[in-house]
Amino acid sequence: MRIEDFDFDLPEELIAQTPLKDRSSSRLMVLHRQEQRVAHHHFYEMIDFLHPGDCLVLNDTKVLPARLYGIKEDTGAKVEVLLLNQIEHDDWEVLVKPAKKLKVGTKVTFGHGQLTATCVDTMEHGGRVLRFDYDGIFYEVLDALGEMPLPPYIKEQLDEADRYQTVYAKEKGSAAAPTAGLHFTEELLDKLKKKGIEIAFITLHVGLGTFRPVNVENITEHEMHAEFYQMTEETAETLNRVKAKGGRIISVGTTSTRTLETVARDTGGTFEARNGWTDIFIYPSYQFQAIDGLITNFHLPKSTLIMLVSALAGRDFILEAYQTAVKEKYRFFSFGDAMLIL
Template identity: 45%
Template sequence: MHLSEFDYNLPPERIAQTPLEPRDASRLLVLHRDTGEIEHRTFRDLAEYLAPGDVLLLNQTRVIPARLPAHKVPTGGAAEILLLRPLDDRRWLAIVGGKHLQTGTQLAVGQDDGEHLIATVVEQRDENQRVIEFDAPVEPYLDALGEMPLPPYITTPLADPNRYQTVFARQDGSAAAPTAGLHFTPEMLVDLKRRGIEFAYCTLHIGLDTFAPVREDDITQHKIHRERAVLLPEDAQIINQAKLRGNRVVAIGTTSVRTLETAAIRSAAYGTPYNDPDSVQATLASLADTTCPWRPVIAIDEATDLYIIPGYRFRAVDVMLTNFHLPRSTLLMLVSAFAGRDQILHAYEEAIQRDYRFYSLGDACLLI
């Protein structure tokens, strides 16, 4: 398939710049995959589409203040560090902005006469990615020295940084929020539980690699980067029990989708040798039509490189809740794989005509 097949025109005014209050006041476009029918609801109507015993899979990752203003030592030239993921206690993979940032360049984070860190560029990666090494573990300094890493299409300052966190965020590590989860309130979660809806949790720490532009015209040639995904045994058990009794698993966001489907692929391949144990894509290529109905998923803790495009066969996800995604993005390809490219693009066009709010701080879409 060609990249141009995943394009659409979005008026700039449709990009949400601020979150709605309360969280569950967002609109909800409901797309019925079997018929193509579209409904227009609000997010607090979500419970009407769920049944007792259904399981919501929530990504409990927490966004860290990963954007670090910096300056070069000793020249004072402006720079910026965006932390992507830790490599050990002092080394991080990061996107580094600034001029002439070669291996050996030192960057000061914070004020020289106050609390500060020194970061050294120790390796150059693709484009503006660098491996940097701090002179001390950076985590204790993030709240004081770091800023919330909002996507570049959000130009309005966020009045409350907690609005870029889900209410169930627990595990520090993301450079971006799992935005489909931003719509939930504590009261809504309590209400869903009272209705018999169950919850399972996963952790996928989101790096900006998730949003890396696809440059190849043939989308199959795009290489997706790896992100750490965790599904604990107790959560895998909740999912498997729901599947066995005929309930649905509702993935909240594309990060939950990739975690759940990675766990399903590993389950289907359990006990089967394959060429590259570190690559989900290699595992997937080694499977024909293997299914594991008695154990749909297994617990995982690994870096997933699962790249979902049309033609992918979903093994565990029954329903997907997600926001509206950028044109030509891997996330738009993922939802197209789940609901059909033509149906997704038609739904997006109707959402634009009806003034839905798009992207990270925008409205939600339920694919059932």
């Protein structure tokens, strides 16, 4: 398939710049796959489409204040660093601007010396490996010096950093939020539980793999960047029980989907406690083994994310739904509206 097969026209004014005051009041487009039908609702109404015995799977990763601004010790030049993955100990895979100026051996200082780093390696995708040096606890230093890494298409300043975190964020490690989960409130989660809907958590630390652009004409030649995931024994047991009783597994977000499909692929369609790195790339013709439905936001043209939802709902149906979303002025991307595919 060609990259152009996943293109669509998106007016810039539909890219949401700020989150809504009430998380769950965003709009919700419901795609009924069997009937090839679209319906328009609000997110808090998603509970009406789930049945007792179904299971929502949420990604409990927590976004780090992963953007750092530093100075090269040798020249005094400014550099911007985005933490992607902790490799081991104090070594981190990062993106750097300007990357070409940061060679192996270069030292960078942040916050008047509270944090320093040395470039110890380069990565195939143009990233770097930095080895950090500091006193105390790394995450406390990062909280003091780092900024929330909002996507580049968001130009507005975020008044409350917590609005770029899900209400259930727990496991530190992401360079970006699993944005489909931003619509949930504690109140909505309580209502879901009272209705008899199971809530399970997985962890996938969102990094370059989720957002890396597709730069090849034939999408099958695209290589995903690996991201760390984890499924607990408790979650595996819950999912196996739900499946055995005929309940549906509804994934919240593409990151949860990629984790669930990775585990199911590696275990023959069941679930078990595992952790590791996944570079799974889901696009049309992929046969889903884990999920029965998906909650997701509206994605960028030509992105791996729109390819994933096209694999689940069908490319033509998805592109028609996106055209409707543009016509109806749905809000797109991280702080935008949501889609429920059933």
